[in-house]
Amino acid sequence: xxxxxxxxxxxxxxxxxxxAGSVALAASGGITMDDVNMSPGVTAVGQxxxxxxxxxxxxxxxxxxxxxxxxxxxxxxxxxxxxxxxAQFHESTKVxxxxxxxxxxxxxxxxxxxxxxxxxxxxxxxAEMDILVTGYQWKWKxxxxxxxxxxxSFFSNLSTSQTEIYNAExxxxxxxxxxxxxxxxxxxxxxxxxxxxxxxxHSWWVPELAVKKDAVPGFVNETAxxxxxxxxxxxxxxxxxxxxxxxxxIVVKVVSQEEYAEWIEGKQAEAAQVRELMAQTFTMDELxxxxxxxxQRNCLACHGAxxxxxxxxxxxxxxxxxxxxxxxxxxxxxxxxxxxxQAFGGIINxxxxxxxxxxxxxxxxxxxxxxxxxxxxxxxKKG
Amino acid sequence: xxxxxxxxxxxxLFTTNHKDIGTMYLWFSFAMFILGGAFAMIIRAELFxxxxxxxxxxxxxxxxxxxxxxxxxxxxxxxxxxLANWLIPMMxxxxxxxxxxxxxxxxxxxxxxxxxxxxxxxxxxGAPAFGWTFYAPLSTTYAAPSVTFFIFSIHVLGLSSIxxxxxxxxxxxxxxxxxxxxxxxxxxVWTWLITAFLLVAVMPVLAGAVTMMLMDVHFGTxxxxxxxxxxxxxxxxxxxxxxxxxxxxxxxxxxxxVSQIIPAFSRKPLFGYxxxxxxxxxxxxxxxxxxxHHMYTVGMPVAGELFFMYAxxxxxxxxxxxxxxxxxxxxxxALSFETPMLFCIGFLVLFTIGGFTGLMLSIAxxxxxxxxxxxxxxxxxxxMVAGAVFSxxxxxxxxxxxxxxxxxxxxxxxxxxxxxxxxxNITFFPQHFVGLAGMPRRIPDYSLQFADFxxxxxxxxxIYGASQIMFLYNVIATIVAGKPVSxxxxxxxxxxxxxxxxxxxxxxxxxxxxxxxxxHAHS
Ligand code: HEM
Ligand SMILES: [Cu+2]
Ligand SMILES: [Cu+2]
Numbered sequence: 001x002x003x004x005x006x007x008x009x010x011x012x013x014x015x016x017x018x019x020a021g022s023v024a025l026a027a028s029g030g031i032t033m034d035d036v037n038m039s040p041g042v043t044a045v046g047q048x049x050x051x052x053x054x055x056x057x058x059x060x061x062x063x064x065x066x067x068x069x070x071x072x073x074x075x076x077x078x079x080x081x082x083x084x085x086x087a088q089f090h091e092s093t094k095v096x097x098x099x100x101x102x103x104x105x106x107x108x109x110x111x112x113x114x115x116x117x118x119x120x121x122x123x124x125x126x127a128e129m130d131i132l133v134t135g136y137q138w139k140w141k142x143x144x145x146x147x148x149x150x151x152x153s154f155f156s157n158l159s160t161s162q163t164e165i166y167n168a169e170x171x172x173x174x175x176x177x178x179x180x181x182x183x184x185x186x187x188x189x190x191x192x193x194x195x196x197x198x199x200x201x202h203s204w205w206v207p208e209l210a211v212k213k214d215a216v217p218g219f220v221n222e223t224a225x226x227x228x229x230x231x232x233x234x235x236x237x238x239x240x241x242x243x244x245x246x247x248x249x250i251v252v253k254v255v256s257q258e259e260y261a262e263w264i265e266g267k268q269a270e271a272a273q274v275r276e277l278m279a280q281t282f283t284m285d286e287l288x289x290x291x292x293x294x295x296q297r298n299c300l301a302c303h304g305a306x307x308x309x310x311x312x313x314x315x316x317x318x319x320x321x322x323x324x325x326x327x328x329x330x331x332x333x334x335x336x337x338x339x340x341x342q343a344f345g346g347i348i349n350x351x352x353x354x355x356x357x358x359x360x361x362x363x364x365x366x367x368x369x370x371x372x373x374x375x376x377x378x379x380x381k382k383g
Numbered sequence: 384x385x386x387x388x389x390x391x392x393x394x395x396l397f398t399t400n401h402k403d404i405g406t407m408y409l410w411f412s413f414a415m416f417i418l419g420g421a422f423a424m425i426i427r428a429e430l431f432x433x434x435x436x437x438x439x440x441x442x443x444x445x446x447x448x449x450x451x452x453x454x455x456x457x458x459x460x461x462x463x464x465x466l467a468n469w470l471i472p473m474m475x476x477x478x479x480x481x482x483x484x485x486x487x488x489x490x491x492x493x494x495x496x497x498x499x500x501x502x503x504x505x506x507x508x509g510a511p512a513f514g515w516t517f518y519a520p521l522s523t524t525y526a527a528p529s530v531t532f533f534i535f536s537i538h539v540l541g542l543s544s545i546x547x548x549x550x551x552x553x554x555x556x557x558x559x560x561x562x563x564x565x566x567x568x569x570x571x572v573w574t575w576l577i578t579a580f581l582l583v584a585v586m587p588v589l590a591g592a593v594t595m596m597l598m599d600v601h602f603g604t605x606x607x608x609x610x611x612x613x614x615x616x617x618x619x620x621x622x623x624x625x626x627x628x629x630x631x632x633x634x635x636x637x638x639x640x641v642s643q644i645i646p647a648f649s650r651k652p653l654f655g656y657x658x659x660x661x662x663x664x665x666x667x668x669x670x671x672x673x674x675x676h677h678m679y680t681v682g683m684p685v686a687g688e689l690f691f692m693y694a695x696x697x698x699x700x701x702x703x704x705x706x707x708x709x710x711x712x713x714x715x716x717a718l719s720f721e722t723p724m725l726f727c728i729g730f731l732v733l734f735t736i737g738g739f740t741g742l743m744l745s746i747a748x749x750x751x752x753x754x755x756x757x758x759x760x761x762x763x764x765x766x767m768v769a770g771a772v773f774s775x776x777x778x779x780x781x782x783x784x785x786x787x788x789x790x791x792x793x794x795x796x797x798x799x800x801x802x803x804x805x806x807x808n809i810t811f812f813p814q815h816f817v818g819l820a821g822m823p824r825r826i827p828d829y830s831l832q833f834a835d836f837x838x839x840x841x842x843x844x845x846i847y848g849a850s851q852i853m854f855l856y857n858v859i860a861t862i863v864a865g866k867p868v869s870x871x872x873x874x875x876x877x878x879x880x881x882x883x884x885x886x887x888x889x890x891x892x893x894x895x896x897x898x899x900x901x902x903h904a905h906s
Contacts, residue, residue, distance in 0.1 A: 035832060036816040038752055053749045060739035067735060071710045075728070080650065080717040087715040090652040099707045100700060107696045110746065115689065117748035122685045137525075165828065167434040175433060176830045200521040201615055203680060203755060207821040212751050214681045216616060217520065218609020221682035238680075238755040238823045240514045242521060243441045246826030340525070 046210030127192030135202030138244035206235035291359025307364035399483030408465025415457030444512035451515025476560025519607035548579035562899035574639030649716030722796030726777035737765030758818025788887030789865025809843025
């Protein structure tokens with residue numbers, strides 16, 4: 001029996017060492033509170049959530065200390081090897097009632113602040129601006145719903161390179177948390193996000209703005225935030241959405257209201273420019289050049305760098321890409337329902353669509369020789 | 384009178400003996416535990432460092448999905464059914480289960496179901512990759528063709544569970560020895576009886592969910608597709624109406640095991656038997672009205688959030704009662720710390736931590752930050768591994784000598800406990816940290832600030848995984864060459880009818896019902 005105690009003690013010591021070791025390991029890496037705890041972030045709601053979280057945490061710690069304290073005292077003092085003689089009591093209605101009622105009261109002490117924080121989160125009224133957030137496999141689209149109807153919209157893709165992901169290059173500081181185009185919002189402004197999805201369920205999560213809302217295809221969810229500090233805040237998709245779920249980050253840039261006004265004007269001007277481009281007629285070379293870029297950004301992941309296919313079918317020598325033009329356009333604009341081939345009509349603009357279709361018809365040895373102009377795409381969509 | 388088992392393979396194929404069937408369930412679940420564990424090792428190896436090293440993201444998702452499915456449906460649930468088969472008849476003084484032929488079927492349909500599930504790994508498009516919660520439309524419109532086989536195997540698993548639980552209900556209600564009133568039944572029997580009712584209630588709901596998926600995938604319906612007038616969130620409501628009771632289906636039998644073992648090594652009756660029974664029933668009832676706490680972020684109206692938050696918080700009360708009762712059972716006992724007791728104490732400490740994080744998660748506003756992060760992963764591994772698996776391990780050490788008449792190696796058992804305990808905590812404790820710091824779950828690669836803790840987690844996982852080999856070795860070595868024990872009561876403090884039969888337990892027990900001392904309280 002003595003051996004057993006020694007073993008138990010030895011085990012305890014090892015556990016303690018392991019814990020100490022892990023703490024030391026953590027400390028040596030310069031671990032800060034942000035690495036081990038929730039961040040209050042930069043919103044009032046985030047601060048309330050954080051306070052609530054810490055309140056429950058400390059309640060749990062206190063209960064834990066009491067419960068484990070009693071247990072370890074018993075383990076230490078009431079051992080058979082010390083000659084303990086077992087008592088035979090086995091019930092007491094009084095204590096049962098006590099430890100039913102006391103936890104219940106503690107729960108009320110948690111429920112009250114929890115309810116008020118929840119109501120705070122659910123206050124979406126009086127938003128000063130709306131942004132429609134749409135989840136796609138595997139990127140986010142942001143659409144600023146402005147009052148003058150000049151909506152600005154763009155996609156936000158992961159910008160970390162494949163070479164970094166596959167360890168051929170050193171990973172940068174914002175590895176996997178960087179995008180080609182962040183969503184920009186003004187500081188101290190109530191921004192309402194209308195969240196939805198195009199394919200499967202995603203979830204738009206930015207811890208420091210204290211927002212997480214599921215993006216459900218066919219439904220629009222609401223959430224709101226008021227960022228109180230300028231800066232760049234990073235988040236990720238939180239709902240498993242398929243292969244590249246881990247690779248669709250969110251970057252929110254909170255800027256001063258002046259800077260925001262300037263930025264949105266710039267974006268509106270850009271949009272006007274695209275509208276102008278739509279009316280243009282391009283040469284074959286121009287289309288091929290633009291088309292290659294669009295292909296690499298939007299199609300390569302499934303159709304392969306040389307049109308050889310992968311998740312998607314091969315484009316090289318494909319019946320559709322070397323067939324009648326209308327069919328090819330249809331595949332690009334409307335996708336193939338029930339497959340991974342999405343309807344790209346709402347994802348890329350008409351100039352890009354014209355270019356990428358032309359590119360697919362004339363690259364990889366598909367020498368069709370024909371081209372598609374933005375106006376053709378526009379007319380096709382109109383039906 | 385007493386006749387032995389048939390010879391050869393037909394003994395196992397055609398057996399209707401509860402002990403044989405229990406043994407098969409236990410071995411099968413251990414095999415699944417190893418398989419599910421192998422998937423987990425692949426996951427942790429990929430997550431050892433930032434960057435993609437070993438597997439592709441698509442395969443990673445298949446691993447997380449299969450790991451969850453195999454562990455929940457293949458390892459934990461069948462292991463407790465195996466335990467129920469072995470113990471319930473012996474604990475209530477019955478000669479066998481009430482429906483022995485059905486018992487044979489409920490086991491034998493399991494291996495083909497898992498074979499089918501595992502075979503999806505070799506199918507075009509790969510195995511299911513939509514998580515063990517298989518949310519639509521990722522699991523319908525966007526799933527690989529193997530989803531059909533997944534649906535079929537879920538149907539078969541559900542069938543097996545329903546048959547198993549009907550059998551348990553019939554046995555407990557009809558086969559108790561004279562004098563074995565309900566309030567005299569050992570708690571393990573009580574928790575299993577309540578679990579069986581939960582299973583009968585929710586398994587058909589799961590079957591309904593996968594059937595609707597099948598319709599959406601093959602027959603043009605749109606239950607879960609908004610484009611056709613359906614609703615993807617409907618899937619989650621149905622799934623979690625099954626899913627939350629399911630987590631209690633996993634933990635209630637574990638509560639039962641702990642309630643048998645702690646009194647034995649405290650040499651003192653279980654404290655608050657009656658309140659333990661009522662608390663179990665209360666938990667079971669509440670488990671039906673809390674499902675949407677898994678869905679706080681789907682966009683429910685605020686009234687819904689509040690209802691599910693309050694109801695979920697309430698579960699902490701009966702759960703707390705149980706923990707307090709176990710600790711009071713130890714209080715002023717004469718404790719000794721053989722391996723089963725060590726695993727039960729490990730259970731007590733770690734399950735309680737999992738209960739604390741459960742309470743935190745139940746708080747809807749805070750869950751907006753916790754949800755779908757590694758904090759949730761830490762929570763459910765504290766309750767499912769340190770809860771269900773630790774208690775199952777305790778059960779094997781505790782009853783193995785009775786089953787095979789030989790004693791396991793205590794030193795190796797204790798070593799197994801300490802390595803498991805340490806490995807488990809190194810694996811899952813840091814996951815609270817990365818979760819709170821913002822790491823989402825189910826991702827094959829992560830940003831650099833999560834690197835240290837993930838590496839720690841992976842190291843812990845390899846330690847925990849390796850320690851299970853020691854467990855397997857110890858069990859086999861005991862069966863083959865353990866030191867024989869002949870006392871009916873293998874443990875001096877153990878109470879209950881199963882300790883009144885010979886050791887090893889004969890092939891048939893209680894062919895004539897035992898007499899139960901009416902003065903004796905419960906066991
Ligand atoms: C005090 C009791 C408990 C409470 C209050 C509780 C509460 C919760 C809540 C609110 C969640 C959802 C978290 C989220 O996704 O954001 C959750 C997740 C989970 N809990 Fe518990 N829990 C408790 C005990 C248990 C037990 C005993 C088990 C199983 C043995 C369990 C297994 C799980 C699992 C598997 C999940 C994650 C499911 C998934 O999304 O994959 N919990 N728990
Ligand atoms: Cu995602
Ligand atoms: Cu739940």
